[in-house]
Amino acid sequence: MEIPAQYKGREQAYIKHTLLETYLFKLFMIIGQSQPTISYVDCLAGPWQDASDDLSDTSIGRSLSTMRSCLESLRKKNPSVRFRALFVEKDAKKYRRLKEYLDTLETPIETESFHGEFDKVRHKILDWCGSSFTFFFIDPLGWKNIVEVSTLEPFLHRNNSEFLINFMFEFILRAHQIPEHEEDMIKIFGQVPQTDGMIPEQKESCLVNLYRENLKRILPIKGRKPRSATVPIQRPDKDRTIYHLVYLTRHPLGIVKFMEASEPLDFVQKAVRIQAKHDKKIETTGQGELFGAFENIKVDQGSVPISMVKEYWLKQLTSQPQLFGIDKLADMLEETGWFESNFQDAFHELLLEGKVRNLADEGKSKRSKKFVHFNANHNSGEQLAKVVT
Numbered sequence: 001m002e003i004p005a006q007y008k009g010r011e012q013a014y015i016k017h018t019l020l021e022t023y024l025f026k027l028f029m030i031i032g033q034s035q036p037t038i039s040y041v042d043c044l045a046g047p048w049q050d051a052s053d054d055l056s057d058t059s060i061g062r063s064l065s066t067m068r069s070c071l072e073s074l075r076k077k078n079p080s081v082r083f084r085a086l087f088v089e090k091d092a093k094k095y096r097r098l099k100e101y102l103d104t105l106e107t108p109i110e111t112e113s114f115h116g117e118f119d120k121v122r123h124k125i126l127d128w129c130g131s132s133f134t135f136f137f138i139d140p141l142g143w144k145n146i147v148e149v150s151t152l153e154p155f156l157h158r159n160n161s162e163f164l165i166n167f168m169f170e171f172i173l174r175a176h177q178i179p180e181h182e183e184d185m186i187k188i189f190g191q192v193p194q195t196d197g198m199i200p201e202q203k204e205s206c207l208v209n210l211y212r213e214n215l216k217r218i219l220p221i222k223g224r225k226p227r228s229a230t231v232p233i234q235r236p237d238k239d240r241t242i243y244h245l246v247y248l249t250r251h252p253l254g255i256v257k258f259m260e261a262s263e264p265l266d267f268v269q270k271a272v273r274i275q276a277k278h279d280k281k282i283e284t285t286g287q288g289e290l291f292g293a294f295e296n297i298k299v300d301q302g303s304v305p306i307s308m309v310k311e312y313w314l315k316q317l318t319s320q321p322q323l324f325g326i327d328k329l330a331d332m333l334e335e336t337g338w339f340e341s342n343f344q345d346a347f348h349e350l351l352l353e354g355k356v357r358n359l360a361d362e363g364k365s366k367r368s369k370k371f372v373h374f375n376a377n378h379n380s381g382e383q384l385a386k387v388v389t
């Protein structure tokens with residue numbers, strides 16, 4: 001696997017676009033089987049930093065091609081399903097390019113564009129969405145009048161919506177203790193975050209989790225409890241987070257599919273970092289290492305110690321069998337930020353050690369990867385228990 005040439009020097013954008021595309025495909029293929037209309041809104045569209053005429057390296061191009069593939073794949077299951085896409089951009093020059101692109105594009109997707117500042121056109125966006133299922137992609141360059149919970153509130157009240165928000169962590173980390181940004185911090189977090197005495201990793205989880213909690217406070221009139229997950233995107237040349245892609249949904253299966261889409265990217269991000277360090281070494285010493293990034297990554301995989309995941313499992317289980325379905329899996333993914341494969345591997349080890357039971361798979365198991373079928377019995381799952389000796 002190679003990072004496409006047009007993403008050279010902006011590998012973060014490749015990770016972001018791949019996550020967007022992978023998750024949108026999974027989501028639309030599920031939602032598109034039952035909903036008559038699917039809407040997608042790119043609230044800060046660009047085109048931005050693209051290196052291709054067909055915008056294939058932008059969120060505009062990649063979202064439209066994903067919707068097109070979904071529409072084609074859904075033809076048999078739901079032939080009347082409609083896909084609509086709205087792109088919002090404030091910069092006049094960029095907007096002209098966007099409009100020209102959309103006007104000349106041959107696509108079965110119903111496209112629309114608005115020229116203006118996101119916060120000023122919020123109600124126009126909401127009108128355009130109507131009552132259809134809508135996915136909002138919010139990808140700013142900063143935070144002002146965009147990612148604050150107060151700015152997003154009219155959208156968060158909406159039913160039938162999902163969000164992917166670029167939380168500009170690096171900027172916010174720098175600003176969160178500066179007195180002149182206090183008011184903004186309250187709009188983002190609901191309070192001024194207190195991070196004195198924390199190590200960098202603690203500060204990062206404190207800030208991003210506070211934001212996630214604050215987003216979840218705004219509820220639509222009906223619908224299930226809000227849930228969120230996040231994917232940290234690292235600077236390729238440094239082991240440092242540049243931003244978090246914060247995902248918000250009211251559907252437990254959404255969390256499961258989002259984490260499924262982000263798992264392979266964890267691998268790609270590590271490879272990108274190894275490659276960047278490798279390139280830097282060549283630049284400074286004129287000498288590279290023998291192996292490429294994707295060979296080296298195998299050694300570096302599995303960042304969550306399995307012992308920790310096993311311990312977590314044992315805390316979830318009781319001697320009395322309980323159903324572990326999609327709801328429970330979503331709780332576990334949301335709480336820990338780990339992947340389903342971490343839970344499957346740990347449960348397998350516990351089974352081999354005779355510490356747990358899966359009542360749906362007793363005796364000689366033929367299972368090799370998924371030791372718990374969380375989606376069995378229409379997503380109610382399987383009965384699991386701790387073995388008490």
Ligand SMILES: C[S@@+](CC[C@H](N)C(=O)[O-])C[C@H]1O[C@@H](n2cnc3c(N)ncnc32)[C@H](O)[C@@H]1O
Pocket residue numbers: 013043044045046047048057058059060088089090091094116117118119139140141145146
């Ligand atoms: C990070 S770029 C978007 C990149 C794009 N999502 C992608 O991945 O290809 C942000 C874009 O939003 C535009 N923008 C910034 N502030 C805005 C605002 N308040 N309302 C609408 N657009 C805005 C910028 O001109 C820029 O084109």
